[in-house]
Amino acid sequence: MPATTKIECYHCSVRLKSIFSDMNLDETREMDLHKSCVTYKKGQIIFEEDTYPHGLYCVNNGKIKVTKTGPDGKDQIIHLAKNGDIMGYRAILSGDRYSASATALETSTLCFIPAKAFLDLVEKNARLAFKVIHLFSEELKTAEQTITDLAQKSVKERLAQSILLLKESYGYEDDGCTIDISITREELASIVGTARETATRLLTELSKEKSIELNGKKIKIVSQQQLLHSANVSD
Secondary structure, three states: OOEEEOOOOOOOOHHHHOOOOOOOHHHHHHHHHHOEEEEEOOOOEEEOOOOOOOEEEEEEEOOEEEEEEOOOOOEEEEEEEOOOOEEOHHHHHHOOOOOOEEEEOOOEEEEEEEHHHHHHHHHHOHHHHHHHHHHHHHHHHHHHHHHHHHHHOOHHHHHHHHHHHHHHHHOEOOOOOEEOOOOOHHHHHHHHOOOHHHHHHHHHHHHHOOOEEEEOOEEEEOOHHHHHHHHOOOO
């Protein structure tokens, strides 16, 4: 079972990176009364596709993969969540089931906010409501770009672009060039939308081209310019 912990909203630096950054003192106290914080171990499921939501989750610390099951029964990674991201809000607002599943990629702490508490806060706080609308807009834009990339870009271009997006999402480790996430070949293939064997072969190609270096589940960016060229995107 996941372990519970205590995190106060008012003193939470991650909150300032989230949609809840504009809450006043009374609102943060109100949220503290209703929310609970849970630590999940690597591989633990946070919520499952096709189940009804009881609330939303805000990532306090860790990395989460959000996956959707395809017609063939295989999981497709559609999003990688980071500190400050929220998950499950669309299902709450639409009164529908979760459209995807969420699983911890590493030991991660998340704050669970009951649906009613979230909806009450959205109703009272216009700034929060606007930020939720902005999230919807950003997700739609990302989905449109993904559809375009799948139709027009090669697998190698999508792989290089995915590596760059991992860097943008999680940044570097202390060496300034190794992306701060451990990711398997299978997971990377799922992000790109290809077979693991194809992803492995193309990773080797990018390594030979001196764009990246591979060290187990870690990826070091050797030449961002070369990687941008492989991804067919401008800096």
